[in-house]
Amino acid sequence: QKEVEQDPGPLSVPEGAIVSLNCTYSNSAFQYFMWYRQYSRKGPELLMYTYSSGNKEDGRFTAQVDKSSKYISLFIRDSQPSDSATYLCAMRISGSARQLTFGSGTQLTVLP
Amino acid sequence: DTAVSQTPKYLVTQMGNDKSIKCEQNLGHDTMYWYKQDSKKFLKIMFSYNNKELIINETVPNRFSPKSPDKAHLNLHINSLELGDSAVYFCASSHRDRDYEQYFGPGTRLTVT
Numbered sequence: 502q503k504e505v506e507q508d509p510g511p512l513s514v515p516e517g518a519i520v521s522l523n524c525t526y527s528n529s530a531f532q533y534f535m536w537y538r539q540y541s542r543k544g545p546e547l548l549m550y551t552y553s554s555g556n557k558e559d560g561r562f563t564a565q566v567d568k569s570s571k572y573i574s575l576f577i578r579d580s581q582p583s584d585s586a587t588y589l590c591a592m593r594i595s596g597s598a599r600q601l602t603f604g605s606g607t608q609l610t611v612l613p
Numbered sequence: 614d615t616a617v618s619q620t621p622k623y624l625v626t627q628m629g630n631d632k633s634i635k636c637e638q639n640l641g642h643d644t645m646y647w648y649k650q651d652s653k654k655f656l657k658i659m660f661s662y663n664n665k666e667l668i669i670n671e672t673v674p675n676r677f678s679p680k681s682p683d684k685a686h687l688n689l690h691i692n693s694l695e696l697g698d699s700a701v702y703f704c705a706s707s708h709r710d711r712d713y714e715q716y717f718g719p720g721t722r723l724t725v726t
Binding site: 509533535539542543545546547550589591593599600601605606608 | 617654657671703705715716717718719
């Protein structure tokens with residue numbers, strides 16, 4: 502079993518829809534939770550990060566962490582065709598020089 | 614201005630050859646990384662350097678050897694290439710204290726035939 506599980510999709514939604522992307526994890530020591538977006542043939546770019554539990558909002562994007570369920574989510578409101586990409590969750594334990602553990606990504610297509 | 618750059622962007626080579634990939638960052642970061650992304654998009658850390666010192670060294674065949682001449686550069690040399698080495702290799706950089714915020718290069722698509 503992988504430490505971080507992510508539904509690979511693909512996920513297709515119409516423009517304007519609310520998108521929910523999720524990851525589950527098994528390592529209860531994870532404290533930092535990140536969402537990266539990767540466009541086709543590009544490197545990943547950080548969208549949002551959250552430390553420990555709770556919600557964080559940035560424009561149309563909301564990240565949620567539920568440590569009791571070992572479950573994190575990324576919500577995209579009013580989705581746009583430009584949101585079409587692969588979304589990777591990533592996690593890290595506390596301490597210095599710790600590696601990020603990535604999910605395998607969910608491919609999202611927002612149809613105009 | 615490109616923040617994290619990699620060369621070459623594409624690399625096609627035969628089994629058994631030796632090749633190198635170069636990475637440079639102009640963000641003033643002190644930590645750099647090599648990742649391998651397989652065909653299923655799974656991104657896995659290989660190495661990390663902080664101020665030219667190796668700090669993360671995952672279980673990677675010793676045919677892979679990273680080198681960091683200074684904190685702005687990180688190279689990856691691969692000896693005796695195998696078919697299974699075909700993947701996209703990403704370089705990334707960050708501040709050590711904010712290593713959750715990594716900036717990735719465009720990737721080097723390596724194909725071994």
